[in-house]
Amino acid sequence: MQSCLIVDDSKVIRKVARRILEDFDFSIDEAGDGQQALERCGVDMPDVIFLDWNMPVMGGLQFLEHLRARETEKRPTVIFCTTENDLDHIRIAMDAGADEYIMKPFDRDIIRTKLQQVGLI
């Protein structure tokens, strides 16, 4: 089973995403901000990270910079999942090392599309 870390400061979004991702057979872990997410990745690197942009303590982009700067054995797939929906944000995220980008609101079809794009399902 592949593992997924959902990083979002909204409990509701984490719950919705969890429900969909569990159906695609991922084991789920959650973090409420980038700092927490980095700690989780230090203990156990997930296969894929669902990442919000705007979060307290440490935002998604800063988290991604830290993550990609680290020497890690496994390179996790990062899928941004945010309300930021203009081309500039998307370009910045992809340049910073995101593999895919989802604009909220999302649904099952959109998540399926993106997981397929990055070869996870």
Added chain:
Amino acid sequence: MSLSETSFCRFADLLDRRVGMKLAAEKSYLLGARLGPLLQREGMNSLDELAAALGKGSLRLEAEVAEAMLNNETFFFRDRVPFDQFRATLLPRLMAARAAQRRLRIWSAACSTGQEPYSLAMILAEEASKLAGWSIEIVATDISRHALSRAEAGAYSQFEVQRGLDTPRLVKYFSKEGDRWRLSDDIRRRVRFERANLTEPLRFTDQFDLIFARNVLMYFKPERKTEALKRLRASLRADGALLLGAAETIFGNKDLFAPDPSAVGYYRPAAVFSSAARNEGRMATQS
């Protein structure tokens, strides 16, 4: 919503005649679900009232009912695999077969709001270096004027651009205008849209190398489907390929098409194609 037996039959007959759609009795709820806005526009209170109005022979109303009943659901790179197959297998094969003419014609035969032909156009844009000097036509048709005008505009909602489309392509081919995502002129220019009803004789005089007829024949009655497949067969070159939707088959029409051994999911014209059938198809194509 109230619906008498006679009214149901009137709707079912209209849909069969105008778009080839079969409306089974257990699907009668679709009438209520899809005709609501039309009833409201017409200031009518029930489907029976609409059926009665249809009985007076208004062609405009008939057209609007047919249009409203169509399912236009589609998305970019739908089912993904056929598009991978197109790039990896069919395109190289067709290019080898047409190396002398350097010309390919592709038909998206129920293109809805355009995602299907535009997905093909994106792949062709990505293969441009191999296609220098080639003339490639993508003709996209649908019966729905509403869907066609959206397709021609090439502007999509945030929801639509995320279904099937990967982010690198979104960034490469789209720009954002307000809350709409607009496809680049380069991709839009590659597709020509026209209206065509697959239950009627076609106007094309020239055959195609590849036909996509996905998720449309499944709404037809078996005999309508066979008629439509004959027309598609007559419009397809002998070494061309046909693609149906992922859940569709040529069931009952083995004399027309056979699975393509080298491209999973695609069909090719059946080897034995009686000359009678060919003539029938030709006439249909030319009339």
